[in-house]
Amino acid sequence: MTDERDLHPLEKALLAHLEVNGRSTDRRMIEESGLPDEGSYRRAVEWLLSRGLVRELAREERELLQLGPLGLSNLEAGMTPEMAMMRHLSSGPSTLQEIQEDDTFDRGRWGSAFGALTRSGTVSREGDSIRLTADPSHSVFQDIWETVYVPLSEKGSIDMSDLSGDVEELVRERSPRRGRGRAEFVIVSVADRTIEITGEGLDALSRARSTVTIGAITPSILADGSWRDAKFRRYSLDIPPSQIHTGRLHPYRQFLDTVRKRFIALGFSEMRGSIAENEFWNNDALFMPQFHPARDIHDVYYLEAGAGVPPPNEALQARVAAAHRDGSGTGGRGWGYDFSRSRSLQAIMRSQGTALSARTLASDPDVPGKYFGIARCFRYDQVDSTHLPDFFQVEGIVLGEDINLRHLMGLLALFAEEIAGAEDYKFLPGYFPFTEPSVEMHILHPALGWVEGGGAGLFRPEVCLPLGVEVPVIAWGLGLDRMAMLAMGLDDIRDLVTPDLARLRSIRVRPDSLLTGKGE
């Protein structure tokens, strides 16, 4: 035996066909051998040729005609632009401008159709007026539909030698060798071989017939024990595996899950809040003055009148209002303006994760305490490749009797390494209305280079004291979308929330390297 592998059922069927017919051609065998389809035939014949069980006697080049992109769109429209133009003109003369108003085809294609019809003498132009000069029903442009498009809509390809002279000429004219992306037709050359069964082929076939070979193992084969006397057909083990679609977590959610786990591992408790907030928790409690530009109507989404978020208790509102007005109870002089209590209750979409921290500080937090939250926040921006209307932000706070700037920097360094996968980092003075001192961290990301690693600081006494917290509090926040895009290999932020399942399935992530974006 020349090959260890047993005959595949397809090979066996093809050999049996050749045994009867002696020799045949590719074209005939595709239609007559009884194999399920052309692909099965081609696989079987290649296997048999490579094993010497059949041989090639002769080869004839043949041309097959297929539809190109323009042809496919004609098929979809149910006609070619030439046919459509002839139809327009069959009810009387018209102008190119008028015909071009029909948006079945674009202006350029109407123009080319006019050119083709003019050259063939089917239409002529006087001034702007175009009219028919020949009977459209006998035109080659009509024949091409019947003899080319209709059969191609059923078969996918037809033999060029089956076409009549003028149709063939037109088809060749419209089958450019280059620029197939805009072609009406595509001609591909295929070889039609004459194949003959060899002596080894006949032997292999008779051997295959004399032994029972088992393909799929079935329950009945196991039950009747017939496998004991049979031979298992050997499989080709080098073919690529087929693809399966499985259940799967969303890649961005996996990224967020990883961030959550890191924070929990560092001893932080998770905070949760509401996607809609009132201005009190989103801004006022954070000592952002009501005239602060970031609170502008062009920066925050306001909920419609009548929609509300439960108000904070009266005493708390009064303390925060006092802190804004004159700083009373905080050791400062406040912002010195007329604080509006009603403005404070306006419902908005949460614009910063720090709103979570404000709520936590006001609800008797643990001291010492460490909290974090991943918050979906909303920004007033046009959606484009770098902006979504909502984004995820992670926020962390640390409360303690003796917490100070040095601990802030120590924690930031820890976050840089643990959460952002940074190789190096530096601290710069920053500005946030709710922290003082404020620090901006820049991190050396393994893939992004130096990037912003989040804003941080010690909450101002004007934030903590009215909320009932007397110890210093460190706060840190970071937007996560950009890091996630990197981890997922995306360059368009809209892909993070894509509705396209095929696109989503193509996004690969490795949870072990999500935070650094590099394989480890």
Next chain:
Amino acid sequence: MPKIEVSREDLFRMAGMDDPGDDELAAMLSLVKGEVDSSGGDRLKLELNDTNRPDLWCVEGVARALRCYSSGPEEHLARLPQPAAEMIVDGALEQVRPFVAAFTACGWAPDRSGLEALIDVQEKLAASFGRNRTTAGAGFYRLDEIEFPVRYRAAEPDVSFVPLGEDKEMTLSEILGETETGRTYAHILEGAEYYPVLQDARGAVLSFPPILNSQTTGRVRPGDSRLFCEVTGTDWETVQLTATILACNLEDRGSSIAPLRVVYPDGHSGETGGCPVIFADSMETTLGRIRSVLGTDLSASRVVEALRAMDYASVRVEGTTVLGVLPPYRRDGIHQVDMIEDIAISLGLGSFQPLLPESFTRGRSAPVEELADSVRLLMVGAGFEEVLRPVLTSMEKVLDMTGTPEPPVAISNPMTREYGVVRNSLLPGLLEVESASAHASYPHRTFESGEVLTAAGDGSCATEVMIACLVCGNDADFGDVHSVLGHLCRSRDIELSLTPVEDPRFVPGRAAAVMLDGCVSGTVGEVHPAVLEAWGIARPASAFELRLDCLKG
């Protein structure tokens, strides 16, 4: 964040130093919380992060900070002469644009680029600090063409003059309606009975603040070394601080500043006095408080030295009390922590050794997230692909296309209709996935767990975490999602029962309220063909949506 564009040459000449190159400059800018946005040739774009320090939004301010840091604090607007000229305010402006500040600056003759820098500061302060010229807007004039006293008066809309950039006389209403600047800022004076104008003693109109200057007096040219400057606006402090910052800048350029006396009528909220105002905000802290915030023991002399390098007007330590006075161009010190931060910036953050907190705390996941984790894993185990959709969506998608029974909460100032409401259900998002995924191989088994906003009858809204799933394919039917519900309930040890309901999203007779342990927890059904049609989905689908916390069991 304010961004400014400056000339490098101008910046470093004023800072009194050689150009140190971009890297060194970037490090130095941490002093002013600034960053290099871009740099090319002599042009340098800077981003200044401190929205409370308008004095830094100009080349003079940044240069001053760098200069004082290396060579010590300077005197600003010291020993000004007594006001020799007056500005008389018309009481009728109280309701329109009540406040004005003014001074003269003589000596520095700006060349073309100097003049550009001057106009940049004026524009930047009016735009960012003055809220687009509302709370404050400034103007410069050729002093020699003005006869004092200048009057800041309320004028009828038909008063006319030749505005800057025009060749004919125009009335105030024509200026608002017909010039580009007029139309841009007309809203500031909307509804006013009178308009503000500045007129000199001869009655010549200097300007129509905050809209346009006059072509004759209000056009400063390169080489003009004698300037008159005014600031008008609706907020006293913004007006005064803008004037003070402009005066400090011109003084740094080499001009001598002479104050004006602004005379308000009796009963006006403005107080008669000299301009520019020399603010001298006192700050007080203690060495102990400094230590507790910065975590480092600093000697009195180091603290004094650090604050002097930040151009404090005066600093002294009495016992353990530290007393500092801010320079006149700063009003951002509202708590002792602000002065303490100045010390940290002056010393450089790099001089503080990072530490980790030592106390022990327990890490914990939020209960709802823990539940979500386990339900999401059950869904993945059942072969479902998780999706993530935006929270903001459109009224059309939620109501018209999906037929959600309850209307969502709407945004009152949406950027676009497409993101005009807050989702109250996850199903429209899953349907949108289907409508965008006809080319992805079937079957489609998708789910999302996420936040929605629901409104109670009284208008109060609440965030709820939901879980929804959808099956779509040639033979998708009720049984597909019903069996998933069964799977979730068995795994969570919850009793499942269904009560038929009518719901426009689902086929009649194939929709049910989902009862988990006897409580209404969500809806399940076969998606109505009308909904499929609205979304352009060509295959059958079935879906459910539940409140996640009902799966707690």
